[in-house]
Each structure stands twice: as C-alpha cells, then as structure tokens.
Amino acid sequence: MSQARPQGAAALVTGGSRGIGAAIAGALAADGWPVAVNYRNGAADAAATVASIEASGGRAVALHGDVADPAVPALLIEAAAEALGGPVLALVNNAGVRADGLALSLSDEDWRIVLDTNLGSTYRLTRVALRAMIRARFGRVINIASVVGPRANAGQANYAASKAAVIAFTKTAAVEVARRGVTINAVAPGLIATGMTEDIPEAFREKVPAGRAGTPEEVAAAVAFLASERAGYITGSTVYVDGGLSA
C-alpha cells in the first residue's frame, strides 16, 4: 500500500526558475505541494514562477544557490524546509547545463561543469534529502535525465555521460531506500521546447516520431505523477517523455 503524503511535506525543484523546472514547480504546486524554486541566475524568472504559483492559489518560495557548489545542497534543503515549514519530502533534481563539443575537443572545464552540475548536485541533494525521507517513511526523488545518455548524441559526450550516470544513480539509490517508502525515479525528456533547445536544428525535430517538440508541461505531468501517492510502487524507473524518440 502506498503511504500517504505526510502533512506539511515540502518540495524542492532545482533549476526551477524557467523551462522544464518552472513547469515542474507549477505542477507540484497544483497538486498541493508547497514548493521551493531554486535558481542560480535569473532571479526575475524565479520570482515570476513563484508569483504564477501564488496567483493559482499555491505556495512557493524562490531560493538562490548554485547546486554545483558542494556546500550548497545541505543549505538549500535546510532553507527550503525552514521557508516552507516542513521537511523536503519531494526533491526534483532538475538543474542542468550543457557545454557541447566533440569528445576529442572537450576541455576539462567543459567536462567538470557538466558533471558537477548534472550529476554531482543530484547525488549531493539526494544524499541530504534522504535523511528526512527515511525518517518520514515517505519520500519522492525525481531526477531529470535525458534521452541523451541512454542514446548517443554527437557533440554531447559530457552531457550524455552525466545523464546516463544519473539514471544509474537513480536505480541503485532507489533499491537502497525502497523499504522506507521512499521512491527514486528518473524522467528522461526528449526534445522539449525551452530556451535550452532553441539552437537544435530542424532536422533533429524530424526524427521525433510524434513529429513535434514536447512542452515543459508534458514533462512536468510525469514528474507530478511520480511525486504523487499514486506512484508509491514505482521506483528505480526511468520514464521517457520524448514523443517516441527512444522507442
């Protein structure tokens, strides 16, 4: 039997100021989660996301912090719990960056920044958040992966490595805490229309079986479901939201 979401449980979405993250924050708030919207730059976007949630009757707060900094995750989880008046029992590791280039010409810095942000922050935030989740006997961690990783994408060896590793981390961490009512899953978006994908050529779009790019809200819907009580028996899974691209 799936556990009920404890009273006062809060959600934290990293990289939540715009794009997929903002849509996820909105979807969780619509499901009754008080939401902390983390951002690194783009305070105005974060404020707009919070305002939009509040206008719809939800509760949200914007929290600044670069999740690639190893010191930030613990502070962020604590700040979210304090601002929202309850422990973070839903964590969405969405913050991600790209620094594209062929493997033979990637710089160490391109490698480091992508791995630290996409993978390192996922691991560190999850590690901290699990403490409250295992005590609460309820928790939801949703890691935003990508179709890139399970599949190749020339020019994104660093990004692919980080996202494939996020899926691997998701699986193993999930089995470690499954007995405590804590689920950990990944959502792997395909081509989604956001600022991060504006430069993707039309030819790539034509490879998507659905014949179009997805919307941030379509990714957010999968995340909100995985965060819900109804998804209590789904753990260690990766849900592809990609219009059939990886099928």
Next chain:
Amino acid sequence: MADPTTEQIEKVITDSLISFGANAEDINRDAELAALDIDSLDLAELSQIIEEHFGVELTSADVAEITTVGDAIDLVAERA
C-alpha cells in the same frame, strides 16, 4: 544538555531497533545487530537518531565497528 544516562541511551537505541522491525524480546546487550535483522540502512537511520538525541555524530567507520547492541550503547555513552 546534561550527559545522558546509559539507561536513556539504551532506551533510544532499543526503541529504534524495534521501529526497524526487531523483536523486543530478542534485544539485549549481547544481541548481534545482524541477528536482529538490522541492516546498513537501519544503522544509517540509527546514526541520525543518535545524533538528534545525543548530539553524537557517528561516522560510517564508527558504525562498522558496532556488532552488538551493547557496542552501540557503549560507543554513544563514551562520546556523549
């Protein structure tokens, strides 16, 4: 906070082990945690509970040294 008594430490540890599914009647100082079906996740949670109650931080190396219920009680009593 004044130093906790051994009885207080014993109670917190015993209550925690029961909450992890150990049978109350099997718990005594000489009982091995493995025999009580206490696994590494339980021990990680027990470390958190000990930290919250007594302010004692146990590293994973400390936890690895704990075999019996008595080992856990003595370690916390020594550090508190």
